Amino acid sequence: xxxxxLGHASFLAEVTGKNLLFDPFISPNELARSIHTDxxxxxxxxxxxxxxxxxxxxxxxxxxxxxxxxxxxEIVTWFSKNGIPKGHPMNYGGTWSFDFGKVKMVNAVHSxxxxxxxxxxxxxxxxxxxxxxxxxxxGDTALHFDMKLMGEHDKITLAALCIGDNFTMGVDDAVIAxxxxxxxxxxxxxxxxxxxxxIDHTAAKSAFRKAGKELFLMNIGETAEF
Ligand code: NI
Ligand code: MN
Numbered sequence: 352x353x354x355x356x357l358g359h360a361s362f363l364a365e366v367t368g369k370n371l372l373f374d375p376f377i378s379p380n381e382l383a384r385s386i387h388t389d390x391x392x393x394x395x396x397x398x399x400x401x402x403x404x405x406x407x408x409x410x411x412x413x414x415x416x417x418x419x420x421x422x423x424x425e426i427v428t429w430f431s432k433n434g435i436p437k438g439h440p441m442n443y444g445g446t447w448s449f450d451f452g453k454v455k456m457v458n459a460v461h462s463x464x465x466x467x468x469x470x471x472x473x474x475x476x477x478x479x480x481x482x483x484x485x486x487x488x489x490g491d492t493a494l495h496f497d498m499k500l501m502g503e504h505d506k507i508t509l510a511a512l513c514i515g516d517n518f519t520m521g522v523d524d525a526v527i528a529x530x531x532x533x534x535x536x537x538x539x540x541x542x543x544x545x546x547x548x549x550i551d552h553t554a555a556k557s558a559f560r561k562a563g564k565e566l567f568l569m570n571i572g573e574t575a576e577f
Contacts (some may be wrong), residue, residue: 352364352365352366352465352481352484352486352509352540352576352577353365353553353574354572354574354575354576354577355380355568355572355574355576356538356540356569356571356572356573357375357377357383357386357571357572358375358376358377358379358380358382358383358386358544359373359374359376359382359383359540359541359544359572360373360376360399360404360405360490360491360511360513360530360540360541361374361375361376361377361383362374362488362511362528362538362540363391363393364479364486364564365477366481366561367451367452368394368448368451368452369394369395369451369483370392370393370394370399371393371394371395371397371451371479371540372391372393372395372396372412372441373396373397373399373477373488373511374383374397374398374399374405374406374490375388375391375396375405375406375407375408375409375412375514375539376403376404376406376407376408376409377391377407377408378406378407379403380471380542381448382543382544382571383571383572384521384571385569385571385572386422387403388408388411388412388558388560389577391412392416393412393413393416393417393418394406394416394418394419394451394487394535395418395419395420395421395449395451396409396413396419396420396421397420397421397422397454397477397488398420398421398426398476399422399427399459399474399475399476399490399491400424400459400461400462400463400471400474400475400486400490400491401426401429401463401464401465401466401470401471401472401474402462402463402464402466402491403466403469404469404544405491406426406466407488408431409430409435410430410433410434410435411489413430414434415437418437419437419438419439420435420437420438421438421439421441421449421454421477422438422440422441423439423440423441423442423456423463423471423472423473423475423477424440424441424442425463425465425470425471425472425522426463426465426471426472427439427440427547428440429465429469429471430505433533436478436480440549441454441456441475441516442456442472442473443446443457443458443473443475444456444457450482452461452479452480452481453480453481454477454478454479454480455477455478455480455505455559456475456476456477457475457476457477457478457487457497457501458473458474458475458478458495458497459474459476459490459492460474460492460493460495461471461474461490461491461493461518461519462474462491463476463489472492473491474491475490476488476489476490476492477490478501478505478507480505483506483508484508484509484510485505485506485507485508485509486507486508486510486511487501487505487507487510487511487512487532487534488510488511489511489512489513489520489528490513491513491518491519491541492513493519493520493521494520494524494525494528494531496531498531498563499531499532501531501532502531502532502533503533503536506533507532507533507534508534508536509536509538509577510528510529510532510534510536510537510538511537511538511539511540512525512528512529512537512538512539512540513525513539513540513541513542514539514540514541514542514550514559514566515541515542515543515544515547515548515549515550516542516547516548516550517548518541518545518547518548519541519548521550522550522555522558522559524552525537525539526558526559526562526564529559529562529564530562532551533552534564535564535565536564536565536567536577537559537564537566537567537577538566538567538568538569539566539568540565542555542568552568555568555574
């Protein structure tokens with residue numbers, strides 16, 4: 352699976368020839384000045400919850416590309432009221448077959464109010480199943496025991512986990528999360544963007560290494576095959 356890191360919790364994933372954009376927060380991100388949102392090609396935009404730092408660029412990119420928004424019912428409805436009618440609503444535990452593979456919506460322990468104060472439903476994560484690969488995108492979440500169930504149900508081969516602490520799991524809990532989901536290839540996200548979530552990269556990598564896992568901290572704009 353080919354992944355490009357766009358900063359904060361945003362990735363562009365190429366899955367079966369389709370471009371999946373996760374949690375676009377690019378133009379307000381000081382660290383992502385090298386990324387031009389008008390050059391991003393998306394077929395689908397997956398949004399984990401209603402917070403601004405996960406959807407700031409979703410409307411403009413959806414408008415330009417005609418991408419379908421995949422999120423919970425409340426967020427898809429909110430976008431449709433705001434001029435983005437193409438959406439696919441889901442909720443916890445549900446799986447849907449798209450033209451690139453299957454998406455399962457899983458729970459996350461966080462909050463989800465939208466930028467205008469309206470309800471963004473419940474926060475979520477996604478498991479993307481394609482061929483023999485299962486990619487887990489945690490969204491913003493605390494460590495929770497349901498991750499164990501996810502690992503038992505799906506053989507998760509790659510995971511993007513939040514590691515920045517303060518608002519989400521920090522590194523130590525993310526190491527436990529990677530045990531729960533049974534995955535040893537972890538991409539870090541939701542760190543360094545703001546003062547509260549700045550982390551020590553060397554210490555984070557070594558914490559995962561000690562647990563027999565590999566933590567990838569991608570450069571913003573970097574593309575890698577996993
Ligand atoms: Ni959040
Ligand atoms: Mn966030």
